[in-house]
Amino acid sequence: MNVYTAGSILIFLLGLYGLLAKRDLFKMVISLSVLDTGVNLFLVAVGYGSGGIAPILTDTYPLSVLHFVDPLPQALVLTSIVINLGVTAFALVLVARIFKKHGTLDTAKLWQKMGGEEE
Amino acid sequence: MSGLDAIAIVVFAWIFLTGLIAIEAKERFTSVLMLSAMGLGAAFLFAWMRAPDVAMTEAVIGAGLTSAIFLLVLLRMKRGGEDAHE
Amino acid sequence: MIALWMTLLPWIGALCLLLFKGWMDRFSRFLPGLVAAANVLLALLLNLQGSQQPTLVSLEMGNWPAPFGIQWVNDSLSSFFALVISLVLLALVLSRGFARDKEQQASSDVYSSAIVLILSGAAFGLLFTADLFNLFVLMEIASISLYALVARSRHPTAPVASMRYLLLGGVGSALYLLGIGVLYAKLGTLNMADIALKASSLNPAALQLVPLLLLLGLAVELEMFPFNAWVPQVYGAGGAFVPGFLAGVSSPIFALLLLRLVTVVFPVPQLRTVLLVAGLLTLVIGEFSALASRRLLKMLAFSSVGSMGMFLLLVSIPGAAMLRSSLFWLVMMLLAKVPLLGVAAYLQRQFGTDRFLELRGIFSQEKSAGLVFLLSAASITGIPLFAGFRAKIQALVSLASAQYWLLILPLLVSVLEFVYFFRAIRWMGMEPPESAGGKPVLPGSLEGFSRTGTLFLFSVFALLIVIFGLFPQGILDSIEVATTQLFDPVVYARAVLGGM
């Protein structure tokens, strides 16, 4: 539990707080983005724990026996960041569609309006 | 707690602060700016944790494209008449 | 390699729809149906291949051996369910094709056909994958395509329902990633079989935290209690394809993933207690809300949540008998749910509403839909000589044999189920229709070939329910083989790791 993993969990919790506390859909999409950044930081922090150098063979660090940072979590985070972009882009267009259709982004009003539609 | 980690703590504080403002800001425009600032902090931290690939991705996608898409949608919604702030 | 083709074929189809845009637009309406039929053939081939050499076939991507590269494994469990799910998908895709209204321009058809193709490819991938992060990527693909399909449906509440589903799915996948982070920090591997061998070396804290986080990641698609707030609205607004897909394809696949997680990867007692509690909550809340709902699709949504709650209960108790009854429960519920939701979506399409008050006496006007609804409802509520009866009895018996007090709630709940299903049938069947001349059919609803086609599809399922009710031997044998293979993880680990 070093500085990096603890810090990233804090940012994850901040995102979670945003999702729970905010009623405006736009703010919830922003909190989702914060949440995902926290998770990505945690994944890289897990690989970094032992210190070391960037996992790229170059002429200054030519030997693979040098103490490299673990490249696998970085590969996972690369994929995760792009997935979060895909989800955020779609969520924002959805938010714009809801705003055009219902004129408001306040989840309390939206759920209640959907509730009215239901019963 | 070596000196190096102190820098990481400062950047974590920066990310936490900008994230908090992004969530709590009244004006949506400021929260998008703060989100982009947070992306920048995250990109620095990835580079600090010896992950250049991820730092570049976070800078280009996290700070760059995500904020661009947020702003475009915000401009679109602004044009679509006044919205009810909560 | 056949298992891989079941995913690659739909994906290539979707990509070609974009590559040959313009020339292939007219054809895009038939492509999903064609690909779904091809997948059924591939699944048959898979089962044939499986029956000759029963050992597990482990597919190494890029020729990298087990714990390093990504492995796909098809054992008898996944090939059996691949066949069942490809048939369900074929029916759903065809019913979606029938439900397509005329004035939809061809270009928007290309988008939704491509999304349906990618979704079915990811669904089969989830059946075979043996790598936790590959599972995460495929789960994301399935989720985003479902968000897009729900958001595109014409129901007025569709965008808000899709938004709610997206937010819950986002939290679920973030928790799943946290679980993978902790898992990789401790064990340094992502391959399920490799984790199964090394899981015992985990210290107690990690051994409890990792399965819990992974379970929470899957909970959204499993319609488990805290994460299923999205279910009623998404079923209500889903249109012709999505509700059937959620109940008939998505929840069974994630149920199988949970089964593999609990039996092969993390046979951890704490995980089972969490499942027990979550299962009870999901069961009770699902069934009671179904009793209270005044709309057909909402009632079926909550009954699907209830049946998943029952599945979670069955999985929470170790033992081969529980495994066998949970698999049998899954198949029977799947077979009964698809026609029910098909009929409900059909009625909503024809008459623009699924409120019971406005659908009173509708079955006098729609006789075949009524028959299909009656047969499937009989199977779900467990009326003798229908397929669901044997599954329900076997489930209740195995629950009672494990802990007697476990029997009380499910028994009460199945009575509830009986009440609200036959209340719906009374409303829609026996009551006199609202207006003498019967309910006016909405403009733009199905008639002629597409109407008979849709009803024919779901009556095939109703027929299957009757057949399996009388001769369930075929399904029981394949479940037997699947259970023995799934039950001892050593076979799975040795096949994947190649006797490491």
Place this chain on the structure above:
Amino acid sequence: MSRLWAAGIVVLIGLFLFLFLSDAQLGERQQVPVSEKMVQKNVLGTNPGPVIFGQSEGLEEGSANLVTSIVVGYRALDTLGEIMVLFLSALGVGAIAHLVWNQKLQKEAPSFILKTGAGIVFPMILVFGVYVFSHGHLSPGGGFQGGSILAIGILLLYIAFPTFELNRVLFQRLEGFGGVTFVVLGVIGALAGGAFLFNFLPNGVVGQLFSAGLIPILYLLIGLKVGSELGGILRNLYGGE
């Protein structure tokens, strides 16, 4: 849910997480991680000695950037799934955007500085983007980063030149082409080397431009696909039929 309630729940979850995470001692590993063998490029056991930049030849996996060797070499199927996610997001945005906006985002005419500045900067962005995804196996970067840089270049054009209109069908064809070729190369790998996405081209010397067999080609295709996809998303957001 009011701020207080939300903060309370989050603090509770936080305590639970911190308790378990500190017990789990993330620091010391229980097992040697799988990536140890990937760094030494010794997964198949054919390369006992260390990998030397610029000298070792014909290894099982040839890229100098170890993260790229995992993303497109050892775990290439994740990247294929990854492409499908972006493809879906572009389809989803495309399917809904025309329901929300039907005319272009009008704004004041761009100032003179913006126009000339964009004219100068755009070629640089283009060159940098192509550099990033063509050197994916040598330096940090790759298909995803290069493609996004190209997409930002396209956004700059949209902002600076109001009359700029992306050829939508061409970009969708590019997307389809990138994806189909990626899968076809994977299938050729299956036919040639027995497993999907097998690297059937020679790996050459680690560190040279033309090394690492199939990986630079795959990353070129990914760069092409991601660039056209994100360009498509930005076009949809900018509106205009």
